[in-house]
Structures are given as C-alpha cells and as structure tokens.
Amino acid sequence: MESSPALSALLGLLLALWTAGAVWVMLRASGREQKSLASRKLALRLSRLIEEGPAIPLLVRADGRIEAPDRLARWIGLDKVPDYLSELSGPDGRGLTEQQIDDLTRNVRRTQRTARPFRMEVAVVPGSGKSLAMHGSLADPAVSPGGAALVWVFDFSDSEAELAQLREEAARAREDFGALVGLIEAAPMPMWFRGADMLLRLVNKAYVSAVGAESADQVVADQIELVETVNGRTAAQVAQQAADRRQPIERILSATIDNARRTIRVTDLPLMGEGIAGYAVDIEEMEEQAREFRAFREAQRSMLDQLSIGVAQFDAAHRMTFANQPFHRVFALPPGVVNERTTFQQMLLIARENGRIPEVRDFPAWRNELAEWFLRDEPHEEAWPLPDSTHLRIIAQPLPDGGLVMIAEDRTEQLALSATRDTLLRTRTATFDNLFEALAVFAPDGHLELWNRGFPGAWGIDPEVLDGHPQAEDLLEAIAKNLADPAAVSRINQVIRAATLDRKKSDDRIELSDGRTLDFAGVPLPDGNGLLTVLDVTASRQAEEALRERNRALEEADAVMTRFLANMSYEFRTPLTSIGGFAELLTSGIAGELTPQAKEYAQAISLSVGKLTEQVENVLDLSQSEAGLMPLRKTELELLPFITQIVRKQEGRILDGELTLDLKGNPDKSVTADPQQLRRAISQLLDNAIKGTPRGGRIVVDIGRKRGETKIIISDNGRGMSQHELARALEGIRMAPGGKGIERRQGLGIPLARQLIEAHDGTLDIQSRKNGGTTATITLP
Known part of the structure; x- marks a missing residue:
C-alpha cells in the first residue's frame, strides 16, 4: 500500500518528537544525577566541616531523643552517643553528672516551650577532662520539625585554663594594686600621677601635707603643684618633656614643704600610654651632710697642709686624691700630681728618680710589695733611710673603701735630737757626779729618782740606802740619825715638798752631829720633779764670820777716813795758800828787790803751788765723790x-x-x-x-x-x-x-x-x- 506524504510527514514528526523527548529525558536524568552527586558531596563536606568545627551540634527532640556526632561521645567521656538526653551519664562516673544532666534538661525544656536560648557551662567532665560550654536555641523546622532544641557544644578547656590563670593573675594584680596604692598612700615622700593631658589625677597624703592642702581632692581640683616654676618651665611642662622623650627626668631643686624650704630630688617617670608618675625625695639632710662633709674635708685638708708631716691619700684605684705640701717636699714631687691623678706606683717612680726612697736592689718587686699595703687590714709602719742621710718614718693606713692614707714623717732631726739627748744625759750624769754640790731629784710622789755621788757623803749615809730609790720619808729617817737635832729633819721634808708639790723654791740650813753645816735648797724642775741641792758651808761659814769681823773694822776705818777728808780740805789748802801768798809778796818786792834769778825761783814756786793746789783739790774732790761727800x-x-x-x-x-x-x-x-x-x-x-x-x-x-x-x-x-x-x-x-x-x-x-x-x-x-x-x-x- 502506498503511504501518503502526509502520513510520512506525520510519522517523521512523531519520530522527531520521540527522539527529542528521549533526549530531554536523558538530559534531565543526567542533570538530576549530577545534582544528586553534588548534593552528596555538599553533605559530605558539611559533615566534615561539622566534624572539624570547634562546636558539635546536639539535636534534642521533643521526646528526649538526641542526635549528635560520635565526637560528642568522646568529649563527654562515653563510648558512643546514647539515644536519650538522660543517658548522657555513663557507668563508672563517666559522662555528665546527674546535676549537670538535670540542668541541661531543664534548660532544653524551657527552650522548647518558650524558644528562649540558653547558655550554660559544664565543669571538667570525668573521663575526658574537658570543660564544655553549651549554647542552646530552638531548632529550625527545616532541621527538625516538632519543636526540637539545637544545642551547640563548645570545648573551652584551654580557654578555661587560661581564664583561671587570668582570674588568678587578676586577683593577684588587684591585691598587688591595693598594696601598691596603700604603699603609695603611706609613703613618706610626695608622689603623684598625671594623665595624658599632664593634669594631676592622683596624689598621696605626703603630697597633700607638703602643699598644705585639706585633701587630695582639693589638690586635684585646684591643680596645686608641689614644684615651682624653674627657669620658665612649669612642672607640667617638664613632665610633658619626659613623656615626649619617653625617658625619666630627674632634677634637684628647692621647694616649700611644710612651710619650710627644702632641697628635693624630683623624678618624672613616663608610663607606657598611661601618663606620667612623679615622686619627690627630700634630700635636705643629705645635702646638709654633703655640705658638712665638703667643709670638713676642706678643713681637714687645710689643716693637713699646715702640718709638718707629709700626708697623702689614694683611692681604691691607687690614684692620688690629696697630698699636702710637706708630702710634696719629702718626696720632691712636682706640682700637679694630684690633679693628674698620679698612681701610687708612678709616685714611687718619681720619688726614686729624685732619690727620695731607700736604695733597693729590685725596685719593681719592692714597688709591688708596697702596693699590697692597699690590701692590708691594719696599719703598717716602716723606716726609710734615704741616700742623703734623711730618715723617714712611713705609716700606711688602709681605708675601708679600698684606698690608702700614706704618712711620711721626717725624723732626721728627731734622731739627731735623740742622739744629742743621749749625749746630754751622759754629760748630765758625769756633770752631776763631779759637781761640788750634792744633788738629788725627787718625783712628785716622793720617791728618789736621781742623785750624784756626793749626795750620800754630804749627809753621812751609806750609798746602798739609795740603790732602791727610796721614798723621801725613808731617806729622811736615815738622815735624821746624823743630825745634831733629829727633829730638824722635818725642815728638809718641807723643802722637798715645796719643790715637788707646791712648785716653790725654798732653802734652809742645818747642823750635823759631826759639826758640819749644810745649806740645802729645793728647786722645782720643769718636768714636775724637784731638785734638792746640798752644799757643805762649814768653811764658808767660818770665813763669813771672819769677813764680818773685817767688815766691822772697815766700817770703822771708813768713818775715820770720812773725818779725815773733812779735815784735810782745810789742812791742805791753808799751807799752800800761805806759800803762794809769800811767793807773790817776794815777787812783788815787798821784801826787797830780788835778783832775776830769785824772781825766777819765786815765780816757779808760785806755779808749783798752783799746780799742787789743783792736784790736792782733785784728790780731795775725787775722794769726797767716791765717799759720797761731794757738796x-x-x-x-x-x-x-x-x-x-x-x-x-x-x-x-x-x-x-x-x-x-x-x-x-x-x-x-x-x-x-x-x-x-x-x-x-x-x-x-x-x-x-x-x-x-x-x-x-x-x-x-x-x-x-x-x-x-x-x-x-x-x-x-x-x-x-x-x-x-x-x-x-x-x-x-x-x-x-x-x-x-x-x-x-x-x-x-x-x-x-x-x-x-x-x-x-x-x-x-x-x-x-x-x-x-x-x-x-x-x-x-
């Protein structure tokens, strides 16, 4: 049968539609499969994100059933997640405690009823040692319909430890801050704090008392400054300068504290972003002591410059810090050795070059030995004989700070004086022993110290009695036996006492039983002793008696001479006047004219009479003058x-x-x-x-x-x-x-x-x- 073109076209269209539908179905199925695969991947990724997340979701349904990842079981110390909320407590004390489950259940029920979120903390869970925080809220219906509660569980174990530490540190900081505030408040020195605007924010009691304010609030309100403006800068400006430099500024100035001017050391200390802290230390007493020390040191050094003994001071680094003029002279040091901080070793080297130290074989070793003076605990003394016959006495006095005081005394003259003294003592002993007088020296306590060989012989006592340096009473007892009147020994005692104790000179005379007469005298000596001198005046007394007799005869002869001179003035002048008068008469021719030769004789007689008259008058006048009779x-x-x-x-x-x-x-x-x-x-x-x-x-x-x-x-x-x-x-x-x-x-x-x-x-x-x-x-x- 033949198909019509229309049917073919319809079949072709249906086939095309079928093919297109098949292709669409295949494409849609492929898209769904891809979406399903993407959904599975997204779910897996979200699941892994939840597994790796810091929080674990816990879904609690209305009937108490729970859903949660297995990780939650490990957090609460269980082997697996239970089915119900009340089963979160495991055996052997693992899991949540009953009290924690009750609190969680109550919060969940309240959230399910009221949709009010909650927060709670679960202390360390037994079996896991974790600290958990739970944040609960009503679950979204898309997650779980029917009023379920979604609880996010957080592990804050590390945060809890840190938080505990922070709490402990905060508590300690509060205690320290309280103690610090109390310390600052009780501090005897003024202290203050300035804000970033350099205004006073806080002051202590000492600050309030120093400025004479009623309270700290008044000081802050009125911004009463302790420190006055110095060199055109206020205290706030100096504090701002310290803040800008971020370094403390310390200065010494004067301020009025308790109505008195005091020297204080003020420090402005910048705090990191907090402001400026300041404090003032009263150093008036320290400054006064420093001034007194400087004055004392200057006075001491001025006094040392006046001494005849050389004194030098070295510090702990062996540098010379002071040397007086005698020290310069003793060691021939050039000027400026103190200013140049010459060391001890250099000083010895200079002295060696000038020949002012002893001759030593190994100078470096000797110098090192002297350097050990700085390490000694006690003073050290040495004698230095110099090449020029000078003798030095060296004393090294270590100082507590490690320094050294060196004293150099020139004892050349003292040694010479000592030798001279020894010679004088020997000379005195020899002189005493060979004096005609008998001598004895008594100490103030009355004992005999020194005597010569003539002393025991003068008193007629045995020399052995004096060997033991007896007391004056014992000596006088031995002397009394040889006196004509033993009771007269008290006169000797009085003379000795006057010389030794009363410091007066006295003398007396005494008779001995053998007929001798002694003159004795007590003389106080400069050293406090008394000298008793004894002289045998027996012969002198006899001669004195003879002289007295002769003096009486001379006095009688003087009286005769006086009467003779009174008469001779007339007896001599009368004959001479007569002879002169007769010669003048003969010359004038009253007895007849004289021959030239007779006239010459008469004139010679007149001239001789004049000269003789003049000589007689001279003799008489001279005799009268010597006799005191010149009118x-x-x-x-x-x-x-x-x-x-x-x-x-x-x-x-x-x-x-x-x-x-x-x-x-x-x-x-x-x-x-x-x-x-x-x-x-x-x-x-x-x-x-x-x-x-x-x-x-x-x-x-x-x-x-x-x-x-x-x-x-x-x-x-x-x-x-x-x-x-x-x-x-x-x-x-x-x-x-x-x-x-x-x-x-x-x-x-x-x-x-x-x-x-x-x-x-x-x-x-x-x-x-x-x-x-x-x-x-x-x-x-």
Whole structure:
C-alpha cells in the first residue's frame, strides 16, 4: 500500500518528537544525577566541616531523643552517643553528672516551650577532662520539625585554663594594686600621677601635707603643684618633656614643704600610654651632710697642709686624691700630681728618680710589695733611710673603701735630737757626779729618782740606802740619825715638798752631829720633779764670820777716813795758800828787790803751788765723790756762755799749740748744775783734748739736746788712745795690790770728770782710737 506524504510527514514528526523527548529525558536524568552527586558531596563536606568545627551540634527532640556526632561521645567521656538526653551519664562516673544532666534538661525544656536560648557551662567532665560550654536555641523546622532544641557544644578547656590563670593573675594584680596604692598612700615622700593631658589625677597624703592642702581632692581640683616654676618651665611642662622623650627626668631643686624650704630630688617617670608618675625625695639632710662633709674635708685638708708631716691619700684605684705640701717636699714631687691623678706606683717612680726612697736592689718587686699595703687590714709602719742621710718614718693606713692614707714623717732631726739627748744625759750624769754640790731629784710622789755621788757623803749615809730609790720619808729617817737635832729633819721634808708639790723654791740650813753645816735648797724642775741641792758651808761659814769681823773694822776705818777728808780740805789748802801768798809778796818786792834769778825761783814756786793746789783739790774732790761727800750747789746755767768762758781760759794754750777750736750749740740751751764742779769736769776734758792734739789739730765742742737730755761733745783729731790705755786712764788712782798704799795710773783728770758728771746724775762716755782722735760725750738730764 502506498503511504501518503502526509502520513510520512506525520510519522517523521512523531519520530522527531520521540527522539527529542528521549533526549530531554536523558538530559534531565543526567542533570538530576549530577545534582544528586553534588548534593552528596555538599553533605559530605558539611559533615566534615561539622566534624572539624570547634562546636558539635546536639539535636534534642521533643521526646528526649538526641542526635549528635560520635565526637560528642568522646568529649563527654562515653563510648558512643546514647539515644536519650538522660543517658548522657555513663557507668563508672563517666559522662555528665546527674546535676549537670538535670540542668541541661531543664534548660532544653524551657527552650522548647518558650524558644528562649540558653547558655550554660559544664565543669571538667570525668573521663575526658574537658570543660564544655553549651549554647542552646530552638531548632529550625527545616532541621527538625516538632519543636526540637539545637544545642551547640563548645570545648573551652584551654580557654578555661587560661581564664583561671587570668582570674588568678587578676586577683593577684588587684591585691598587688591595693598594696601598691596603700604603699603609695603611706609613703613618706610626695608622689603623684598625671594623665595624658599632664593634669594631676592622683596624689598621696605626703603630697597633700607638703602643699598644705585639706585633701587630695582639693589638690586635684585646684591643680596645686608641689614644684615651682624653674627657669620658665612649669612642672607640667617638664613632665610633658619626659613623656615626649619617653625617658625619666630627674632634677634637684628647692621647694616649700611644710612651710619650710627644702632641697628635693624630683623624678618624672613616663608610663607606657598611661601618663606620667612623679615622686619627690627630700634630700635636705643629705645635702646638709654633703655640705658638712665638703667643709670638713676642706678643713681637714687645710689643716693637713699646715702640718709638718707629709700626708697623702689614694683611692681604691691607687690614684692620688690629696697630698699636702710637706708630702710634696719629702718626696720632691712636682706640682700637679694630684690633679693628674698620679698612681701610687708612678709616685714611687718619681720619688726614686729624685732619690727620695731607700736604695733597693729590685725596685719593681719592692714597688709591688708596697702596693699590697692597699690590701692590708691594719696599719703598717716602716723606716726609710734615704741616700742623703734623711730618715723617714712611713705609716700606711688602709681605708675601708679600698684606698690608702700614706704618712711620711721626717725624723732626721728627731734622731739627731735623740742622739744629742743621749749625749746630754751622759754629760748630765758625769756633770752631776763631779759637781761640788750634792744633788738629788725627787718625783712628785716622793720617791728618789736621781742623785750624784756626793749626795750620800754630804749627809753621812751609806750609798746602798739609795740603790732602791727610796721614798723621801725613808731617806729622811736615815738622815735624821746624823743630825745634831733629829727633829730638824722635818725642815728638809718641807723643802722637798715645796719643790715637788707646791712648785716653790725654798732653802734652809742645818747642823750635823759631826759639826758640819749644810745649806740645802729645793728647786722645782720643769718636768714636775724637784731638785734638792746640798752644799757643805762649814768653811764658808767660818770665813763669813771672819769677813764680818773685817767688815766691822772697815766700817770703822771708813768713818775715820770720812773725818779725815773733812779735815784735810782745810789742812791742805791753808799751807799752800800761805806759800803762794809769800811767793807773790817776794815777787812783788815787798821784801826787797830780788835778783832775776830769785824772781825766777819765786815765780816757779808760785806755779808749783798752783799746780799742787789743783792736784790736792782733785784728790780731795775725787775722794769726797767716791765717799759720797761731794757738796753740790746747783743753779740754772746757760751752756753756751758758760762753756765759752771755759774755752777762753784755755785760749793761750790753744794759740800756742796752733790749734783750731770750733764751739757750736744753741745759745738758749740751759741745765741745772753746780757751776764750779761742772766747770772743773769740762775743763779736765778740754785740757786732755788740748794735750792730746798735735800742732795744727782741730778740736770741736758741740752742745745739743736729744730726747730730753743735754749732750756736750768734745772731740779732737789727736793721737788718741788704745783700749788698754783708755781703760788705765779711766781708773786714775786706785788702791795698790794688797790694799796697802795708792797706785797712780794715767792721772786724775778723766776719773775726776766722770765722778763730777755722775754727781750731777749724768754720764760720761769716751770713745778713742789710736791715731784716730778721742770723743768725750757728756750727757746731763
């Protein structure tokens, strides 16, 4: 049968539709399979995410059945997840406790009824040792319809340990903070805290007391600063500077604390992002002690500079910190050794170069031995003999800080004095033993210390009695046996006591039983002892008696001489006056005209009578002056006219000798004196000047006044006298040796002039030199 084209087309269309449907079915099936595979992969991935997640879901249905991963069983210490919530407690105490299950059940029921979420913590679970946190809420109906509760279980075991540690640290920090706050509050020093804005936030009681405020709140409210503005910077600005530098700033300044100016050390301490803390330490006492120490050190060093002993100080590093001037001189150190901080070893080297240390064979080893002085516990002393015979006494005094004080004393003079003292002691002993006097030295306590060999012999006692240095009482007891009056021994005791205890000098005389007479005296010595001197005056006493007898005879002879001189003045002058008068009568021719030769004889007689009269008057005046019988009739005299008259009388002799005489002086000068006696004194001196001046010579008479005294100077340029001749001229007439007769020396002029001037309370001074002239100076009051 033939098909129609329409049927073929319909069949073709149906076949195409079938094929298209088959292809669509195949494609859809393939898409579903792919979606199913993707869903399985997503579910597996979500399951693994839940397994690896920090939380485990626990689904609790309305009937108490539970669904959870097996990992939850391991967290709560069970082998597998049970079917019901009440079965989370396992055997042997594993799993949750009954109380924990009850709390969880109650929270779950409440969430299922009210949809209110809950949170709870489960302490360490037995069997697993984990701490769990549970966050519960009503499950989404897509997850579980019918009012199920979804509980997410978190493991915060590590967080719990950290949290416990943090709690412990927080508690400890709170305790420490409380203690720190209490400490700061009770601190005796002002302390404060500033915020980031540099304003005061906190102060302690000491700060409040220092600024004189009522409370800390007032200080913070009024921003009362303890530290004043210094150099234009306030305390807040200094604190800001410390914050900017992130370093503490410490400064020393003065502040008013408790109404008194005190020196304080202020510290601003920046805190990491918290602000600035500050505190002030009162260092007034420390500063005062430092000032006192500096003053003491300066005074000590100034005092050491005044000592004659060398002193140097070294620090713990063996560097020289001080040396006085005597130390520089002893070791010949150059200036600046202290400023250069010279070491001990360098100082020894300098001293060695200058020859101021002993000669040693191994200087480095010797120097190292001296360096051990710094390590000693006690002072060390050495004697250093130097090459120039200087002897040094070295003392090394270690210091507690490891330093050393070195003292150098030059004992050269002391050793020389010691040797001299030993010599003097030996000399004293030899002198004591060979003195004519008997000597003994008593100590203040009364015992005999020293005596010479003559002491026991003077008192007639045995020398062995003195060997034991007996007490004065025992010695006097032995002496009393040899006294004419034993009771008189108390006088010796009083003299010894006065010399040793009363420090007074006293003497006395005592008679011995053998007829001897002793003079003894007590003399206090500078060392506190007393010296008893004893002298045998037996012969002296006998001679004294003889002298007394002779003195009485001399006194009687002196009285006879006085009467003789009083009569001789008349007896000598009367015959001479008569002889002179008769010679003048013969010369005048009253007895007849004389021959030229007779006239010459008569004139010679008159001249000899004049000279003899003058000599007799000189002898009488000199004798009267020496006997104190010179009569003076003082009147007011103008010196220049008075001396001019004396010179005029010698004018002939001056012209005959071709001499020049200069008379100088103020015409207003006057003195009170006896004109006759003063004329005789000046005439004698002028006469000697004329005699001693050769022809053509010059004589000067000068009248002056100095310091209330009148001086008359008579000088010449004649031949002068030696010192021996001048001494003989001043003696004039003296008694001959043996006291028998009169021995005449160079004449009576100078001695008579001196006696006459001394009778006027004046003085005569004669200076002469052989071939150099003579100068006589008369000084009158």
